[in-house]
Amino acid sequence: MDEILKRYNDRSYLIEAIHDILDKKDEKGLGDEEIKKIAKHFKISVAEVLGVLTFYSMLPVKLKVKHTIRVCVSPACYIKGSRELVEFLKSYLGCDENNVSRDGRFLIEEVECLGLCDVAPAVMIDDRIVVNLDREKLKRVIEEVR
Amino acid sequence: MKVKVERSLSSPVILTFSKEDTLSAYISNGGFETLERFLKGGKRIEILSEILKSGLRGRGGAAFKTGIKWNAVANAKSDKKFVVCNADEGEPGTFKDRWILENRPFLIIEAMTLCAYATGASKGYIYIRGEYKNAIEVMKNAINQAYNEGFLGQKIMDSDFSFDLEIRRGAGSYVCGEETALLESIEGKRAQPRFKPPFPVEKGLWAYPTVVNNVETFANVISILKNGADWFRQFGTQDSPGTKLFPVSGRVKEPCLIEANLGVTLGRLVEEAGGLDGDFQCALVGGAAGNFIYKDELNYPLSYETLKEKGKVLGSGAILVLNKNDRREEVVKNILEFFINESCGKCTPCREGYPVLLEKFKGYLNGSISKDEVLRLSNLMFKTSLCALGQSSKFLLESYFGVVL
Known part of the structure; x- marks a missing residue:
């Protein structure tokens, strides 16, 4: 983390730095100490860092999952059954009320248009794009990732 | 792609x-x-x-x-x-x-x-x-x-x-x-x-x-x-020169990205995308910030000024085709939920308006609220919101109800 922060000096790089830190982490999400460190580095308040973290949906706070499954629920995917895919995923992975899987490894997020409308329905599992989905294909991919 | x-x-x-x-x-x-x-x-x-x-x-x-x-x-x-x-x-x-x-x-x-x-x-x-x-x-x-x-x-x-x-x-x-x-x-x-x-x-x-x-x-x-x-x-129209990229998705046989002259018709774009998958109901043009275009407008030129004449917008040029089995009202609800989620919270009309607008729209669907009441709120949000996010539902809802305020 120190290595990453060293690369960025001015405050405008806050989001870039957080991206880089998250990319390097096994578990997605930042803890209290890390947030304090980032605030100190950029000479801004912890509140300001938290403000940015909570504004952007791709920047999670204190999340201990390994994989994030982002299911697009915007109109193009929606009319091709993405809500049903979300429901299927939740029951298949046994998700709790925070949409974290029973084994604690997956987080399911309903996200807005991923720009994959020509191959809907689509999801992103971490950085990987999976398209033209149905339940069987989704199940297969999740078992590969797991 | x-x-x-x-x-x-x-x-x-x-x-x-x-x-x-x-x-x-x-x-x-x-x-x-x-x-x-x-x-x-x-x-x-x-x-x-x-x-x-x-x-x-x-x-x-x-x-x-x-x-x-x-x-x-x-x-x-x-x-x-x-x-x-x-x-x-x-x-x-x-x-x-x-x-x-x-x-x-x-x-x-x-x-x-x-x-x-x-x-x-x-x-x-x-x-x-x-x-x-x-x-x-x-x-x-x-x-x-x-x-x-x-x-x-x-x-x-x-x-x-x-x-x-x-x-x-x-x-x-x-x-x-x-x-x-x-x-x-x-x-x-x-x-x-x-x-x-x-x-x-x-x-x-x-x-x-x-x-x-x-x-x-x-x-x-x-x-x-x-x-x-x-x-x-030489491309496009007098007021909308050039070509445009139209991303076409939904109920067409071959969803794809099409480059065409501005002023091309929706019908032609659907044809280029392999034709319809099912019976045409309408297309959502311009995404969530866009509006519905119907069967009687299939041969109407898509350009900035021609749509403006109808009180409509071309927006990003995105085209999502819906067939008769798709529920248009569900797409509207989906988009209003989208705006609720994406509102940044800075200005009141957008932040407070969208949740109420969604409730009113649901009220319209179950018959307890008039369409005028729904449109009145979206028009108010159009006039008072800080940015286009809070203003966008006007086009969507007016085109849903088939009226222009």
């Missing part, structure tokens, strides 16, 4: 059928010739007047004249100026900029460099949405190659002109597509839109004059400067 050129278009302006993601491929297609011509003796004023004369309009959705923006920044007196490319493509149904970024990254680099040269800017940013991992990679590589070969950085192509270009990643926020929200995000802040005026051409990044253009807008620039404004005006 499948791409197609609408058959009446003799040759595409933007689409290519081979990738141009290496510098050598771009140069062998005539890349950086235009930049070289201007850096070695061409006049800045020539760039500005040619873009103005071409009548090119912003392709992000607002359709503002690009030449006016460039001239305003060129005329602004400031020791620092910026050029920003809005690659925060998030409008539902839209995937055109992704194609450009992944396939023709150098075209954007050259266009931004020329824009900087013409306006007197020395630094540029490409703001790419965080979800577009591949586009970010391709663009990053392209920028590195351009730096290595002297097309970016100090003394470009041995001229006196220097220009630095940097990528900034978005992080999952639809409102960042709004230009002032995007500028806030580049500054590393929560992306809440600013009051306008002042517009970014006067006070943009860190309050310096800034050009903000969409990816597709920049993608037209080199062709215009190479071939001239008159050449460009």
